Amino acid sequence: MPLMIGLTGGIGSGKTTAANFFSDLGVDIIDTDVISHELTEPQGGAIAAIREVFTSKFITAEGALKRKEMRGLIFSDSNARQKLEAILHPLIRAEVSHRVELVSSVYGIVVVPLLLETGQYRDLIGRVLVVDCSEHDQIARAMARPGLGEQTVRAIMATQYSREERLQKADDVILNTSDMAHLERQISVLHRKYIALASRS
Template sequence: MNAVPRPYVVALTGGVAAGKSAVARRFELLGMHVYDADQAARAVVEPGSEGLAAVVAAFGADVLTADGRLDRPAMRERIFADPAARRRLEAIVHPRVRAWLHERALADDGPYCLLAIPLLAENIAHYRWVDRVLVVDAPEALQLERLVRRDGIDADLARRMIAQQATRAARRALADDVIENHGDETMLDLAVADLHGKYLALAAEKRRAVGSADRA
């Protein structure tokens, strides 16, 4: 029986305010599907979900809003102040996020798809099944400037947010491809177009390899 080839999967990551969303939008404009871990994290704790029930069991019903949804601002404050609570929440949410992303990648009907995973470096052991890693990188000073402007926060908080993530060196060590995002829109367009061509070729090569194995 012939094997059904798994779609070619590119994991897209980068530090906070490095420009992941700008890169993801460009791939979407080229017709590629991008499945976002942040979207998954919201989906797996929707009202009525097993994920939300597990959160309530772990933290109590006061984590819910009046309409039965997870009170995200309150939950963020709670886990920011309590590392043990953060780990408990991550143990509930992260496996469900990974499953959500895996299901969508396997069902994707395009030549390739992307998974936008901000914390890929911190969780790479769970994503060994992806075919390629694309890192969007920017100098930390530029990240800081963008983060302060984007979120309306002070520089001290922005520095702490950056420091909580994996280092640039750790992310780049995982990368098969790197986009240097210094804010030049034209260069970003060209970089994504170049990688799109590369990924189409790699995806076609994978399909041919699977086909050859089936005929052997």
């Protein structure tokens, strides 16, 4: 198995932007959010179980998950969130394991928002890379997305580790506190580091 880097960070920290820079360098990216969306698209692999547990009122006429309605439920009801995670996490994990086997770059990256919180990927991950920024920046960036108000963003942040906890568990850190050029420079340095580590493993 190639060296796999687990890329994580709080909501709005810039995980996707960082992953895109790595992708531009030719690194294979496995994004668990993308897999989650695939599983909850019309007739996706998680839809039948979601319909069974949560009823059809959370499924569109086309057979997809009603994301806004489900988001409202799970961030107001921790029991509902646990039920949804019990459906999605094993399916996502199985698909990640499959895609790791297909990685053809020198090393690969798995983007997992709750990498540290769930601990589900430790056997696949060689290093933890945290994208870091202030909580103020997290909230501002997340609220710029459609349909995410401050209350929702703070509810999501409450389910994630604090900034300090993430930094304590990180092997490597990207500071997303400046401009894109600063971010890209840090990623170029890490890219060379990971190629060197992969060649020794």
